[in-house]
Amino acid sequence: MMAPAAEALGVRLAVLAESEDACAVQAIAESTVGDYKDLETVRAFAAEVDVVTFDHEHVPTEILRTLEAEGVAVRPGAAALVHAQDKLVMRARMDEIGLPNPQWAQVTSVEDLRQFGDRVGWPVVLKTPRGGYDGKGVMVASRAEDGAEWLETATGGLLAEEKVPFARELAVMVGRSPMGQTATWPVVQTWQRDGICKEAIAPAPGLDPGLAAKIAADVISLATRLDVTGVMAMEMFLVEEDGRQRYLVNELAMRPHNTGHWTQDGSVTSQFEQHLRAVLDLPLGETSAQFPASVMVNVLGGEYEDLYGAYRHVMAHDPAIKVHMYGKSVRPGRKVGHVNAVGEDVDALLERARHAADYFEGTVTS
Known part of the structure; x- marks a missing residue:
């Protein structure tokens, strides 16, 4: 890309x-x-x-x-x-910087996990500090004994987090160059299926403008404090309480990321071009959205091994849909591509993009 x-x-x-x-x-x-x-x-x-x-x-x-x-x-x-790379390192640094974390702890034994769960409330989320992605390396534990087998083999322990009662999931992308220039894209709303990012809507509908501005300022501060070069995604939980919105940091990714794929067709500068500019220490590109709304839907491996064969239907059905395939072999649940739709009506864009992705996955046939 x-x-x-x-x-x-x-x-x-x-x-x-x-x-x-x-x-x-x-x-x-x-x-x-x-x-x-x-x-x-x-x-x-x-x-x-x-x-x-x-x-x-x-x-x-x-x-x-x-x-x-x-x-x-x-x-x-x-x-x-x-x-x-290391979620325990990340959590500790978020606390140090002062960004909002879920309650968390490093646990190395069943007793550690029991004490944590009793303190924050069950169930809790267990994560491997390194190597997990797309829902892998994650477990929801309803009691301490659920994590016993995993803890026995986890060198250095696991990350335990409170199970956040979030209203939605959000993400924001930032680019930063060695000279210290930064640029953010609009905050997006995401939806995960089986731990895999399936959809992103830019900008996030109904997000409080003040919170959106705070998120943008916070991710710029974070990228600066960590001395990031390139593009970085900050994934978040949106929590709504008493009519007010706040966010909690979920995870970081320091590379082009699923939640920024919409930028290929919806932003002046895509995350891929921006990453290239940043690592080469070139001036960063403009990140404003070119349309009132942009929608990305991931294509996951499904019934069809020959994805090219589905192009005729998808492109004829909706000539304005943008198809981005990765050239990967198809396996069930594997991310093999994504589709973007841009315009004004979020519901209409979602319907169009979902239809295209569903056809590639074989869940619709017309």
Whole structure:
């Protein structure tokens, strides 16, 4: 998804891919297949480029620190990226900075979990500090014994959080360059299915303007305090109490993110172009929305293995729909693409985008 922006700017991209059929290999001619967890492999790749960046947070922190010590421009740097890699580190830093967290604790035993649950109320949410995504590495525990087996094998313990009674889920994207320039996009409303982001609406309908402004200011402050380079997503819970709205931080991602896919067709500058600009320390692009509303719906793997075969129906049914496919093999529940719709009426946009995604997934046939 970053390749078109790089091509437009005349910037050479190279990718270290996990396999020859990785989707990035299809878009970027200069590709190396190797293990991102192997220092020598990553070091050899880094020697051939000017800047190293990421499309996921799983590169070991120690490798990134080694590259930085050797003079490689790693963006975002290891000290920033660890807050997206390790949820315990992230929670502690949010407390330090003063951003609103759910109640949380590091638990290493059933007794730790029991004490936490008795204090905040059951059920509670258990998360693996590292490696979890798209609902993986998450458990809702109704009693302490539910986490016993997982705790036995969890080196360093687990993250326990209160189960937040949220009204909606929100997200905001921010871009930041090494020179310190920042830019945010409108706050979006998201909806998750089975722990996977399924939909995003920009801007978030009915969000208090004062809260939206506070979120934008807070995420800029956070990106600055963490010394982020590139784009970062801050996912949040919206809590409504006595007619008032407030937010709690859920998770961070320091890369282009599902919740920002709408920017490809709904914003002056997409998150992919912005990430490229930021890591190259170019001036950031304008982030304002080009339409009153934009909707993104993810396409998850379903009945059809040949997604290309569905193009005729989707494009003929709605010529204004924007289809973005990743070139991935289809597996049930796997994110294989997304569709965007832009306009004025959120309900109409959702209906159109959902129909397109449902047709790709095989849940509707006409």
